Amino acid sequence: AQSVTQLGSHVSVSEGALVLLRCNYSSSVPPYLFWYVQYPNQGLQLLLKYTSAATLVKGINGFEAEFKKSETSFHLTKPSAHMSDAAEYFCAVTAGGGNNRLAFGKGNQVVVIP
Amino acid sequence: EAGVVQSPRYKIIEKKQPVAFWCNPISGHNTLYWYLQNLGQGPELLIRYENEEAVDDSQLPKDRFSAERLKGVDSTLKIQPAELGDSAVYLCASSLGAGITDTQYFGPGTRLTVL
Numbered sequence: 001a002q003s004v005t006q007l008g009s010h011v012s013v014s015e016g017a018l019v020l021l022r023c024n025y026s027s028s029v030p031p032y033l034f035w036y037v038q039y040p041n042q043g044l045q046l047l048l049k050y051t052s053a054a055t056l057v058k059g060i061n062g063f064e065a066e067f068k069k070s071e072t073s074f075h076l077t078k079p080s081a082h083m084s085d086a087a088e089y090f091c092a093v094t095a096g097g098g099n100n101r102l103a104f105g106k107g108n109q110v111v112v113i114p
Numbered sequence: 115e116a117g118v119v120q121s122p123r124y125k126i127i128e129k130k131q132p133v134a135f136w137c138n139p140i141s142g143h144n145t146l147y148w149y150l151q152n153l154g155q156g157p158e159l160l161i162r163y164e165n166e167e168a169v170d171d172s173q174l175p176k177d178r179f180s181a182e183r184l185k186g187v188d189s190t191l192k193i194q195p196a197e198l199g200d201s202a203v204y205l206c207a208s209s210l211g212a213g214i215t216d217t218q219y220f221g222p223g224t225r226l227t228v229l
Contacts, residue, residue: 032214042222043117043118043219043220043221043222043223044157044205044220046218049217051215090157094214100162100209100214100218101162101170102157102159102218104156104157105156106155106156107155107156
């Protein structure tokens with residue numbers, strides 16, 4: 001079964017500083033990996049996804065993530081945090097192959113400090 | 115384009131009472147999902163529909179939970195009777211298909227509080 005681990009439930013970052021959210025996965029088959037963002041009182045929105053093409057994936061709102069098989073990681077970064085980036089971020093994995101079941105991590109609540 | 119619509123947004127009930135949640139997916143989306151999100155956790159899949167057929171309901175507690183998707187469009191998730199531990203956010207999502215390239219679009223969720 002596939003799973004992801006996100007450490008540190010709350011992450012504080014200063015406005016303008018680097019945003020780094022860590023995600024490590026466990027999968028017995030080549031994984032497909034996703035990052036979702038959830039703003040207060042809204043549904044989850046897809047930020048970006050890795051589906052075995054380029055290992056560096058660019059998403060919306062200036063976010064990107066790099067798939068590293070040797071480290072079983074898919075960390076999310078943004079060079080410069082903005083106040084509007086305050087939200088909860090979830091990493092997820094699926095095996096694909098016609099079964100689109102997503103296994104989510106526990107999430108990171110990002111707080112941006114002015 | 116309208117997103118996934120869920121109602122109600124909030125529901126407070128007493129334990130042992132029944133409760134139902136409704137979801138209207140994005141038009142044309144054949145695949146519909148119900149997820150459970152406990153406080154401080156990521157969403158967990160309860161059931162997945164392909165049109166009217168429930169193709170993955172292995173995580174649905176069938177003793178008290180039921181779901182239906184009549185005519186392959188709207189869906190209802192029901193709990194009867196509700197227990198204190200059912201307090202959570204219930205998310206509905208939809209996608210064009212079940213392939214890896216089919217992005218899942220989520221609704222805002224229904225926050226259930228069981229007293």
